Amino acid sequence: MQQTDPDAVLRDFGRLVRERACLPADRRAPGPLRTGVDLGTANIVLSVVDGAGRPVAGASFPSTVVRDGIVVDYVGAVSVVRRLKAELEERLGCDLVQGATAIPPGILPGNAKAIANVVEAAGFEVADVSDEPTAAARVLGLRDGAVVDVGGGTTGISILKDGQVVFTDDEATGGTHMTLVLAGALGIPIAEAEARKTDPAAADEVFAIVQPVVEKMAGIVTRCLAGHQVETIHVVGGACSFDRFVPLFAKRTGRVVVRPAEPLLVTPLGIALYGNAGALAGRAS
Ligand SMILES: Nc1ncnc2c1ncn2[C@@H]1O[C@H](COP(=O)(O)OP(=O)(O)OP(=O)(O)O)[C@@H](O)[C@H]1O
Ligand SMILES: [Mg+2]
The missing domain is CATH 3.30.420.40 (ATPase, nucleotide binding domain)
Known part of the structure; x- marks a missing residue:
C-alpha cells in the first residue's frame, strides 16, 4: 500500500488553497473527484481529492452561518457552499458531483440532517457524513x-x-x-x-x-x-x-x-477522504 507523509500532503493542500491553484488534470489519478464540505463555526472549507485521495484543490471562506454544527443561516450557508463550489469547478475545469460533509460528534440527528441538506442544496450528491475528528484521523493515517x-x-x-x-x-x-x-x-x-x-x-x-x-x-x-x-x-x-x-x-x-x-485544514481534507479514498491514499479509512 502506498504510504504518504501527512505533513507533506497537508503542506501541498495548504499551498493549493492559499494560491487558489489546482493539481493539473494530467497529474490527477483516475477516478471521480471527491469533495469534502466542512461547515465550521469560523470557516467553511471545500477540499477536493483525486481518485487516489490526493489533494487537487481547496477553498476556504470565513463564515458565521453555522455554529457548533448547527445551521443558523440556511440560505447563507447554501450560498457560500454554492459559490465555493463554482469557484473550484472553474479552477478545475470540471463539475464537482459527489460531496461529503461532517458533523461534530454527538449532535442531534435533526442538526446533522440540516448540515447534509446544505451540501445537497448547494448542488452535491451527498456521499458521506462522518464525524469531524474521525475525518481528521484519516488524514493522519x-x-x-x-x-x-x-x-x-x-x-x-x-x-x-x-x-x-x-x-x-x-x-x-x-x-x-x-x-x-x-x-x-x-x-x-x-x-x-x-x-x-x-x-x-x-x-x-x-x-x-x-x-x-x-x-x-x-x-x-x-x-x-x-x-x-x-x-x-x-x-x-x-x-x-x-x-x-x-x-x-x-x-x-x-x-x-x-x-x-x-x-486548520486537517479535518476539511479528511472529510473528502471518505469511502475508500482514505485507504487509497495510504491512510486508515
Ligand atoms: N494563528 C492562530 N492563532 C490562534 N487561533 C487561531 C489562529 N488561526 C485560527 N485561529 C482560530 O481558530 C478558529 C477556527 O478554527 P477552525 O477553522 O478549525 O474552526 P471551525 O472548523 O470553523 O469551527 P468548529 O469546528 O468548531 O465548527 C477560530 O476561532 C480562529 O480564531
Ligand atoms: Mg472544525
Whole structure:
C-alpha cells in the first residue's frame, strides 16, 4: 500500500488553497473527484481529492452561518457552499458531483440532517457524513491514539483503537471562547480581540490570557481519555495554532501531543477522504 507523509500532503493542500491553484488534470489519478464540505463555526472549507485521495484543490471562506454544527443561516450557508463550489469547478475545469460533509460528534440527528441538506442544496450528491475528528484521523493515517479538533466553536475528541473509533465527544469550547475571554480581559470589542488573538506580535500577551481556556480543554480531554490507553494526542483545528498550545497541552494531559502541518485544514481534507479514498491514499479509512 502506498504510504504518504501527512505533513507533506497537508503542506501541498495548504499551498493549493492559499494560491487558489489546482493539481493539473494530467497529474490527477483516475477516478471521480471527491469533495469534502466542512461547515465550521469560523470557516467553511471545500477540499477536493483525486481518485487516489490526493489533494487537487481547496477553498476556504470565513463564515458565521453555522455554529457548533448547527445551521443558523440556511440560505447563507447554501450560498457560500454554492459559490465555493463554482469557484473550484472553474479552477478545475470540471463539475464537482459527489460531496461529503461532517458533523461534530454527538449532535442531534435533526442538526446533522440540516448540515447534509446544505451540501445537497448547494448542488452535491451527498456521499458521506462522518464525524469531524474521525475525518481528521484519516488524514493522519491514525489507527491508535486520540484526535482533538479544537475549532472555533467546539472541541471534538475521537479515540481510535486498531483503526476503529471507540470513543467520541464534543465540548462547547474553542477559539471563539478564547476570543471572548480576551475581549473581556482587555476590555476591547470582539472583532478587535479576534484580530489580536492571531497577531504573532501579541502572542505572549494573548497566550497568558487564554491559557486558562487551554487548561480547561486539557482537563476535558484528560477526563475523556480516562480508561483508554492513549499515548499520543494529535491536535488539529485553528485554535491549537498557538506555539505554546502543544507544550501546555502535553504537560496538563501527561501525554505526547503532536500537531500536524496546517492544523486548520486537517479535518476539511479528511472529510473528502471518505469511502475508500482514505485507504487509497495510504491512510486508515
Ligand atoms: N494563528 C492562530 N492563532 C490562534 N487561533 C487561531 C489562529 N488561526 C485560527 N485561529 C482560530 O481558530 C478558529 C477556527 O478554527 P477552525 O477553522 O478549525 O474552526 P471551525 O472548523 O470553523 O469551527 P468548529 O469546528 O468548531 O465548527 C477560530 O476561532 C480562529 O480564531
Ligand atoms: Mg472544525
